Amino acid sequence: MKRPNQLFRNLSAKIAAIPMIVTGLFVFVGGTVWTVVYSFTKSGLLPRLKWVGLDQYERLWSTKRWLVSIENLAIYGISMLVLVFVIGFILATLIDQKVRFENAFRTIILYPFALSFVVTGLVWQWILNPEFGIQSIVRDLGWKSFTFDPLYTPEIAIYGVLIAGLWQGSGLVMVLMLAGLRGIDQDIWKAARVDGIPAWKTYLFIVIPMMRPVFITTLVLVVSGIVKLYDLIVAQTGGGPGIATEVPAKYVYDMMFAASNLGQGFAASTMMLVTVALIVIPWAMLEFGGKKNG
Template sequence: MGASSSTESNLMASLQRNLSKIVVAPSFAASLFFVYGFIIWTAWMAFSKSRMMPVYDWAGLRQYERLWQMERWHVAIENLLIFGGLFIVICLFLGCLLAVLLDQRIRAEGVLRTVFLYPMALSFIVTGTVWKWILNPGLGLEKMMHDLGWATFKFDWLVNSDFAIYTVVIAAVWQASGFIMAMFLAALRGVDQDIIRAAYMDGASLPRIYFGIIIPSIRPVFLSAIVVLAHLAVKSFDLVIALTGGGPGYSSDLPATFMYTMAFQRNQLGISAASAMMMLATVMAIIVPYLYSELRGGKKNG
């Protein structure tokens, strides 16, 4: 009887110690299968002879060679460089500027902060749809200006293949700059106020305090913001689909929309998988150095 109760108590104690692991195990197993399992499967497809249907015969680098021979892929890469560069730079500038302005303890700061942050609460599908209406020459900004009597006003970027990618930049900046503002504002509020008071007492002007003391002290936030924005830029799909559909033609294609088109419209599964792996490599090239620097910094601080 004593041995039985001892076994039960040991079992209960073991369950209590491992309860968190037991609860997390199903979701962990699902993540392994549906995330990392399909990453491995996609990587294999990129080295296979797959076209419309999966084929598991090894083909080496054939799909990557076909990918880099396609003009559409080169357009997508060029658009990613344009979109990513402008998106990151403008969001950093606007986010930092808005954060500095709100840091002056102005009236209605809470209302303004909510207004700037609100776009991030919307999905990219909603953002793309709204900006598609705004930038449509037939019913948006251009039509409004014509109705107001400015007959020569023209803003047809949405239907102009040379400028369509810039409409994606406009919509993306509108949505993400408020989030970057919140990151910078939190960092600004965390700066040691004694240093700022000492600078004031030494006669330093407000711009000099910000550019010489405050902004250099929040450099890690700049790195975090760049990583977040670069990740969003590489993975942008729904915004492009809702706003331009990758058009006119494929002039505003990004790698994510290219991958979707190849897989589900052109029945080129192998090329789509190769483009997906190129996107993964790009994301890893951004995230891995960042994680390494964070872990290295944590070890030094420890």
């Protein structure tokens, strides 16, 4: 019997996938290659092929604002990642204790996620404003020397942004974690109780390892949110005070559109891509490559 041609197997599915494949190739891969190529040129307001070698990269890495941006993203990224998981998981376990009005609590905690980063940024800009935010309320209560104005202190301004980011993002992590916890078979809890294992140990050593898929989904969502951090900064601080809360994505945007220096913007976005690739590729190899051996 003649074997059917491999090419025509699942033909309808393949045809249906063509638009997505084309989009993927041209828009994502093509756009990426184009950006990288033009990052070696002296493009100003408009792209033009005037080669300057590594000049754009040399300038990028000698620019203080870029270095501050990278540092801020690292501080924000690591703190966000750790705290959002800890807070999200703790909230989820608390809600999981079969509390009354669970729906109400869940809605309240998830609600900030329904707001855009722009709204979040503005709200927290007001809350952290020393003249009519937390500081003034506490001072009105009697603590005259109380000072809490992170957004006006360059050294800690990025943590002011972090607070807003956590407020907005924790709800989502909590809901995902809660879904994961509810997916754990009740029999496991019963077995653990029979063995006399305390609840916190059960969570830490039995439940969390079982929730691995949920953790990975959440990780991808949170990390992609961190790398593209832009709108929160623009709404909350505008990169200030000074350059204290600048982030790479904002540097790219400002170079491309405010400074009309596309080459510099492309160089910066290429560096962002390289950084993400450096983190994602080893992780993906561990995650997906290891299975063949194991």
